[in-house]
Amino acid sequence: MSNKISDLGESWLLKFIIDRISKIEDSILIPGDDAFDFICHGRIICSGDMLVEHTDIPPGMTLRQAGRKAIVAVISDLAAKGAHPRYIVTQLGLRRDMMIDEFIELWTGLEDACNEYRVKIVGGDTNESNELVISVFGIGFSEKPIPRTGARPGDIVATTGQFGTTYTGLHALFNSITDKKWDRLRQSVLYPRAKLSEGITIARLGLATSSIDSSDGLAASLQQLSQASNVGFMIDKLPIDPLAAEYAYRYGLDVFDAVMFGGEEYELVVTLPESAIDKVNAELSKIGSRLIPIGTTTEKKELNVAWQGSIRKVISGGWEHFTSKGLDRKRIISDSLNRATTHQK
Template identity: 30%
Template sequence: MSEFDLIRKYFTAAPCAQRGEGITLGIGDDCALLALPAGEQLAISTETLVAGVHFADPCDSFLLGQRSLAVAVSDLAAMGAYPLAFTLALTIPTANIDWLQGYVHGLNVMAKSCNVGLVGGDTTRGSLSLTITVFGRVPTGQELTRSGARPGDLLCVGGTLGDASGALPLVLGQRTADIAIAQPLLAHYWSPQPQLALGLALRGKATSAIDISDGLLADCEHIAKASAVSLVVERQKLPLSYALIAFAGDDKAYMAALNGGDDYVLVFTVPPVELVALLASGWPVYVIGRVEVGHGGVTLLDAIGQDITPAVRGYQHFCETS
């Protein structure tokens, strides 16, 4: 048995390969099989992370295991899907068992937190990269797409913004900070928590949703274009964490909130009456703007209503050279 066959056995025996709901047949045959309740559709999303592009190399493999799965599952949250399963295609230069144990441990922790089971994949030799495909289920017609925002809706987010990209100087070892400040920022970067419960709560209420991976303004533009509306973002309403402001200062904190990627917080549009119902149920969501008639644009306003929309938005991965 080759060392790569051993690795496959190791994944097959992992706790995350032993659950769960909806999985009729897991790892070990030509295909995995998933069952869906009547009236539900399967939601699918794929994410690739490449060493040196999407994460520093070397890095802690436990943290990478957590983050790689969370990033993919976040797309299920953005669709209002209930999580079921995932596949992992892992390409690694050598069969380093210490590295793999850390990675699988991180994967197990996040899989348990997100209630997904590993149902298949492939392990190959090559430059370090990983592709995770996630599966969820959503009742037909209740999916949260990007294309349903309507003028009059409010624009909201599901948590504080900018923490993950604000943590980059810590991730890259360029700066240090007190543990009380560093810990929450690094946690946002390395173990983002997909907002699955919020996604389910938004079914039938939100008119559109997306998870913030490219940066707030860039992702708002995706909604604006898909819905053929204009989105107005009010900068002073952006929720910022104490840790981010203390670490980065006001100006850089706002920049991180507007253009930093990797937040994996939901941004969504919702009619005012539905927002009241969400707030009444205790959901900690923040109104950051509104939907207007328009043609796919995003406008940023300052505290006195002046247009301060930046010319360039969006997020380049920290090591990407183009």
């Protein structure tokens, strides 16, 4: 198709979407009604997230990948609470000059994520916007949601994976570094994965004292847990991805920054008693996963990290909208490339 969505109008968009929405089992309302209904089974867990074109879609990311990513972000939030995701509501802000083919590609990405995580889009809205905006609201269920508020001094803090891939992957994308050696780093940005099975498993065991997803970066996630639980952290084993570290050394990036301030890794950061780590990992091993202990929870409410023979006190966080305190990803990766003038792509 070569038409723009403005040639066909919102009525065409709504029909396209409604034709692809499945009726919820046992629901009274049909797709396209003013609202949707469902029968509750357990405690309802809800989360929302928004993807905005100029801040969240880097060079090289297709519309299909962007659509998928928007839903993955919400699934990751639900995973951090140990929820089984069930339904998705999408609000789309679309440019009037968007091509029909582009819209279909975007919708295909939304469907990709729904199929991957076994959720259904049950409703939403469309509107005209100056840039692409994808707002996603997720609904799930859990009998044992894990809060941010339960961490206790002496707990182990652990993650479901290593860090640094998205920071270095963004650098590669913004600077058109295409060496296949770094494919996994770029893919961490273009095709993120939520740790849903891990979150559900951890919640089912009932041993974690707090949990958060790392979409804002490791430092920010730890600081948010610190605020919620009124504790601090001593991180003595940074979860550094070896390939990310190699990339950082090659292109003059700071490995510490790459690990602490990347964002959108969609790993889980959890606290739990030291006595529980082996039991949790025994269960996680059944799904090919594990928790990586990175430090301990402290009474003093500050974030300290052991790094290269000294202790760094981390004050600033990771990505934060509306303020210069947040990590300016474009500026940092551009500046770092300029510093690495002797390196070759």
